Amino acid sequence: MSSEVVVPRSADTGERLTRAALTRIVEPGDELAGAMLRRMGPCELLHMFTGGRKPPPGMSAERLAGYRIRAERLAPEADLAAVEAIGGRFLCPGDREWPRQLEDLGDAQPIGLWVRGQPSLRMWALRSVAVVGARACTDYGAHMAAAFGSGLAESGWVVVSGAAFGVDGAAHRGALAAGGATVGVLACGVDSAYPRGHTELIARIADHGLLVAELPPGSHPTRSRFVLRNRLIAALTRGTLVVEAQYRSGSLATARCALRLGRYTMGVPGPVTSGLSAGVHELLRGEGVLVTDASEVIELIGSIGDLAPPRHGHVMPRDAVGPHRLRILDALPAHGAVETHQVARRAGASLRAAEEALCELQSLGFVERQGCTWKLVHPRGDVDPVARGGP
Known part of the structure; x- marks a missing residue:
């Protein structure tokens, strides 16, 4: 070769x-x-x-x-001049900046891309994640989208979304707030701001990131263009994360397209009583992977060694006690003192083993000796629920 x-x-x-x-x-x-x-x-x-x-x-x-x-x-000359006037350019297949992964779309791949912004689209797309979700998202969805956007950006990943209201906007803002990279894929021309309420956000993306569209300058969005825009988001990125989505959702269409293209598909769980989480949960019951923060996304789509930190609950002092000593400890009543032979009988241990275990537990601060008897030590007056047989 x-x-x-x-x-x-x-x-x-x-x-x-x-x-x-x-x-x-x-x-x-x-x-x-x-x-x-x-x-x-x-x-x-x-x-x-x-x-x-x-x-x-x-x-x-x-x-x-x-x-x-x-x-x-x-008037292609006028279109090219219009995009150049706003600091943009028109990319064709074969250009150095053209993302080669778009070939995975087959005959549905773009004829060309109108791009606004300074960075290289090809280089940014190589290390990018799509964060999509409901437009009418909950406060929880907006918070999670912003958290994922900032977390991914802080780790050097490019956040790609559709610049729409709700989850899209929150993801872009999270990435920008972290000083990171973000790409807005539009269903209109890169010289247009849609939705109008995101005029300032779209301008910030153009100044600090990239705006990408298949449609020439001056083009307006339509319902079908929004749907077809989703395939471009899925193809550009290494994986698609859905934060909130109903059963009928353009975000789920993006995720399903990502699956067809062999990309990673992830979802953020939400309340099972929320219709805005129903579509995500359906995705997670299939081939989607549940993630709860940016580190878990990076572990899935990143390089070897990009591992999320281990998860564990709150460490309790009793966790350091071995099973034999823990059985002796559990044999002590929640209140009052008992003699060694009573502890041994409750724990099913020999008198000598119980005495040795109680002395070790005393050195660790779990019990105290009162003459010939033993009693639990309760820091701050609290009673250990396990020791008293509670849940």
Whole structure:
């Protein structure tokens, strides 16, 4: 096998203009157009849409007429100038900055990407996590999304989301608050702020991170574009985390797309009585992995050795007592003092073993001797619930 490094070519000016024009004609995720693009190439495909060729087999005249109506007013030079004016660029497959993992989408992969922001999309996508969830999320969902966003960003991971209300916005804000990296994938042009209530947030993402869209400048979002945008979020990232989602949710569509693409899919548990957690719990009953903080996400999708800290409950003084001594300790009453032979009988131990264990427990501060009897020591006057037989 050759050791020569293959350097992806950059699209020439003609192809870049052609693909920019095609993003005006073809809707995101159009697999029929994607299959024709793969077979014919961008120039021949545009030539067909502008009336220079007959439709290929498998495309109806009505479908072609729809494409041609959109092709009547194309100005790719103006679109490229518009995105450059706001500090953006148009990426094509083959560019150094093009994320190669988008090829996993097959014929549904983007024709090109409109990007706003300075960092390299390819480099950021290599170490990225999608954090998605309900728009009308609860306070719990917003808190968890912000916590995951900041925790992932602090650990050097890029947080990718859709810049929508609710979980998306909280995840972006968490990453920005930590001084980390975040990418907003939009269902409109990168020069537009949608939703309007996130105008300031989207501007912050553009200044400190990246905005990405399949649609050219000036494009407006639609319901179908939101749905199709989810596949791009899933394909760009190494894994998708769903914080809150109902059974019918675009966030679950993102997670299911991630599963189909072989990406990691994770969910944050919530109250079983909450409809906003129902979709996440359904995901977790299948192939989704339950996570509770950023370290658990990183353990799943990161490199070897990126382990979450071990989890354990509160350490009690009794945890240091061995099973034999613990049995002697449990034989003492919650109140009052008893003699050694009574302790031995209760514990089912010999008199000598009970005496030795009681002396060791005395040195550890669990019991005290009063003449020939023994009694429990209760710090701050508390009674150990295990010692008194409680729950």
